[in-house]
Amino acid sequence: MSKETKIEDIVSLAKRRGFIFAGSDVYGGISGFYDYGPLGVALKRNITNLWWHMFVESRDDMFGIDAAIIMNPKVWQASGHVDTFTDPLAECGECKGRFRADKIDTSKCPNCGKEGTFSEPRQFNMMFKTNVGPVDDESSVSYLRPETAQGIFTNYKNVVDTLYPDLPFGLAQIGKAFRNEISPRDFIFRVRELEQMEIEYFVNPKDWEVEFEKWRLAVHEWLKALGLKPENVHELEVGDGDRAHYSKRTIDFEYDFPIGREELLGLAYRTDFDLMNIKNNAGKSMEYTVKGSTERFVPHVIEPSFGVERALMAVLSEAYTEDEVNGEKRIYLKLPEHLAPVKYCVSPLLKNKPELVAKAREVYKALQEKYGAVMWDDNGNIGKRYRRQDEIGTPYCVVIDFDTLEDDTVTVRNRDTTEQTRINISELA
RNA sequence: GCGAGUGUGGUAUAACGUUUAUUACUCCUGCCUUCCAAGCAGGCAACGCGGGUUAGACUCCCGCCACUCGCACCA
Numbered sequence: 467m468s469k470e471t472k473i474e475d476i477v478s479l480a481k482r483r484g485f486i487f488a489g490s491d492v493y494g495g496i497s498g499f500y501d502y503g504p505l506g507v508a509l510k511r512n513i514t515n516l517w518w519h520m521f522v523e524s525r526d527d528m529f530g531i532d533a534a535i536i537m538n539p540k541v542w543q544a545s546g547h548v549d550t551f552t553d554p555l556a557e558c559g560e561c562k563g564r565f566r567a568d569k570i571d572t573s574k575c576p577n578c579g580k581e582g583t584f585s586e587p588r589q590f591n592m593m594f595k596t597n598v599g600p601v602d603d604e605s606s607v608s609y610l611r612p613e614t615a616q617g618i619f620t621n622y623k624n625v626v627d628t629l630y631p632d633l634p635f636g637l638a639q640i641g642k643a644f645r646n647e648i649s650p651r652d653f654i655f656r657v658r659e660l661e662q663m664e665i666e667y668f669v670n671p672k673d674w675e676v677e678f679e680k681w682r683l684a685v686h687e688w689l690k691a692l693g694l695k696p697e698n699v700h701e702l703e704v705g706d707g708d709r710a711h712y713s714k715r716t717i718d719f720e721y722d723f724p725i726g727r728e729e730l731l732g733l734a735y736r737t738d739f740d741l742m743n744i745k746n747n748a749g750k751s752m753e754y755t756v757k758g759s760t761e762r763f764v765p766h767v768i769e770p771s772f773g774v775e776r777a778l779m780a781v782l783s784e785a786y787t788e789d790e791v792n793g794e795k796r797i798y799l800k801l802p803e804h805l806a807p808v809k810y811c812v813s814p815l816l817k818n819k820p821e822l823v824a825k826a827r828e829v830y831k832a833l834q835e836k837y838g839a840v841m842w843d844d845n846g847n848i849g850k851r852y853r854r855q856d857e858i859g860t861p862y863c864v865v866i867d868f869d870t871l872e873d874d875t876v877t878v879r880n881r882d883t884t885e886q887t888r889i890n891i892s893e894l895a
Numbered sequence: 896g897c898g899a900g901u902g903u904g905g906u907a908u909a910a911c912g913u914u915u916a917u918u919a920c921u922c923c924u925g926c927c928u929u930c931c932a933a934g935c936a937g938g939c940a941a942c943g944c945g946g947g948u949u950a951g952a953c954u955c956c957c958g959c960c961a962c963u964c965g966c967a968c969c970a
Binding site: 474478479481482488493494495496497546547592612613645647648649651656710711729791792794795796815816817818819822845846847848849850851852853854856863865867868869877879884886 | 896905906907921922923926927928929930931932933943944960961962963967968969970
């Protein structure tokens with residue numbers, strides 16, 4: 467990321483090149499929702515796929531899950547979300563302070579001391595409400611999940627009953643969550659519909675510190691794989707007063723976004739809080755019996771929680787680069803190859819030479835079959851195509867020229883260095 | 896949700912109470928082009944939405960929506 471990169475530059479590029487659009491754009495947009503265009507989907511998928519590969523497919527102790535977005539409302543009562551988020555808040559007309567109407571004497575403002583200035587209490591709940599089934603009353607109310615974690619906890623027993631994995635083991639999930647934020651801000655940083663990649667890692671309580679440390683290191687590996695420079699990543703040890711009540715240790719991983727240093731992901735030790743909240747029909751907690759022993763306990767949980775949009779925004783911020791070539795401004799996305807939405811762009815050097823076009827088509831087809839994410843471009847001149855590909859972060863441009871017809875070699879132009887090398891078609895990859 | 900500000904093609908912008916709303920880049924078509932946004936010809940494309948004032952509103956007024964910045968919120 468260039469020092470002076472502004473969020474507007476990224477927003478503008480994201481729209482111009484088909485990465486990210488305002489939600490419902492043609493109708494004037496809707497606050498807190500964004501849509502992904504062709505390039506954005508590709509980039510986002512590359513990120514989530516990388517995560518899934520890294521934390522699920524390549525490990526023996528991790529299992530995937532995909533729970534429904536709408537759950538039994540009891541889930542949100544047990545987790546505390548219903549109570550926590552239905553606070554009636556009243557506002558003082560004098561100092562604009564907001565207070566729990568059920569916790570204070572609303573005849574006098576505890577902040578400025580004015581009397582009789584409070585508004586009627588209003589409900590502020592971050593959960594999106596909906597009704598399940600044809601009846602539209604209190605009995606049918608449920609919520610769009612405000613986090614994916616509960617979908618994992620509620621399936622803990624199902625997984626243990628079916629696979630009975632050794633501890634420690636983890637369940638991973640990628641999915642949407644919804645929060646009715648009062649004021650969504652900063653592009654895709656704070657949104658009302660978001661995607662999370664979450665892991666609940668179940669451990670023997672005596673091992674939590676060791677496992678927590680392993681996860682701390684694993685998180686850094688992940689951030690490295692995203693191409694984020696270590697100097698832009700910061701660990702914030704969340705202090706006693708600031709942690710959620712159930713957490714004994716939390717590290718916020720922050721990133722130097724163009725909007726400032728903000729939270730990118732969280733790593734929390736949640737003790738046995740979540741599993742203790744869930745009881746089976748006999749009122750029993752989710753106990754785990756260590757195989758071949760009589761040791762029984764409710765596992766403790768370490769939760770690495772990743773926001774997809776924030777990862778995406780960090781990747782874009784890190785990759786956005788402006789420099790000068792021949793006195794002209796060049797904008798390019800220095801994306802890691804494995805994240806780039808398009809891996810190769812194939813062009814004939816000249817569009818009006820049928821033999822070049824035919825040969826280029828051949829190469830294009832071959833690469834597309836092998837990699838999928840390949841683009842064809844024969845518009846304008848070659849320099850223009852390079853710049854176009856630069857803006858979407860395509861690492862390599864392959865050009866077919868007259869020599870290709872003779873000896874099957876092509877020019878491969880590197881996005882970051884703009885250097886060109888001549889290689890045989892068979893060596894492409 | 897509160898306060899302040901801002902809304903013109905995809906992006907960035909100009910002007911104006913009254914002809915067909917300016918310009919650049921992008922984009923599309925054709926010509927040309929033997930490696931970094933060249934050139935020529937043509938083309939698509941905008942006054943956020945609704946109401947009011949007016950003979951006439953992109954321009955003035957009101958409401959809504961969206962965005963930006965503060966506050967608050969971020970369990």
